[in-house]
Amino acid sequence: MKFIFTFITAFTLFFQSGIESLRESYAKANSSNAGTEAFITMAEKTSGSDAVIQGYKAAAKIMEAKIAKSNRKALVKSGATSLEAVIKNNPNNVELRVIRMSVQENIPKIVGYRGSLKDDKAFLLNNYNKQSASLKNYIKRFAAQSKTMTPAEKATLK
Numbered sequence: 558m559k560f561i562f563t564f565i566t567a568f569t570l571f572f573q574s575g576i577e578s579l580r581e582s583y584a585k586a587n588s589s590n591a592g593t594e595a596f597i598t599m600a601e602k603t604s605g606s607d608a609v610i611q612g613y614k615a616a617a618k619i620m621e622a623k624i625a626k627s628n629r630k631a632l633v634k635s636g637a638t639s640l641e642a643v644i645k646n647n648p649n650n651v652e653l654r655v656i657r658m659s660v661q662e663n664i665p666k667i668v669g670y671r672g673s674l675k676d677d678k679a680f681l682l683n684n685y686n687k688q689s690a691s692l693k694n695y696i697k698r699f700a701a702q703s704k705t706m707t708p709a710e711k712a713t714l715k
């Protein structure tokens with residue numbers, strides 16, 4: 558019994574560290590092309606069928622358009638379709654909403670992928686207190702640089 562418990566705990570910690578690594582890489586991805594490339598590589602190498610991992614992979618596909626020389630429109634469309642499908646199947650996942658909100662804030666307006674900013678912001682603000690400490694910290698860091706959240710809304714995230 559101890560072996561099973563130890564195995565499950567080790568697996569959980571390993572999985573969480575993968576998510577933490579993806580979060581950190583994603584947070585740095587928009588700062589430079591090298592950061593974008595590092596995130597894309599990490600997302601591609603991360604395996605798993607978890608919804609959050611799939612969300613980061615979809616974001617990586619969208620961000621790939623930033624550095625690609627061709628097929629930019631196809632990359633954005635493919636990534637956005639994947640991200641929307643993951644969110645549709647997991648509508649109450651706060652981290653997926655953070656991913657979509659950050660993508661929509663940072664994508665050029667001409668692309669037209671900005672329709673969920675208000676909904677995602679409201680969802681994040683309403684569900685923030687129900688999240689784990691590490692996810693709260695991640696949301697606060699995102700909100701600090703968010704163009705969509707007002708200073709008053711940012712202040713409510715404690």
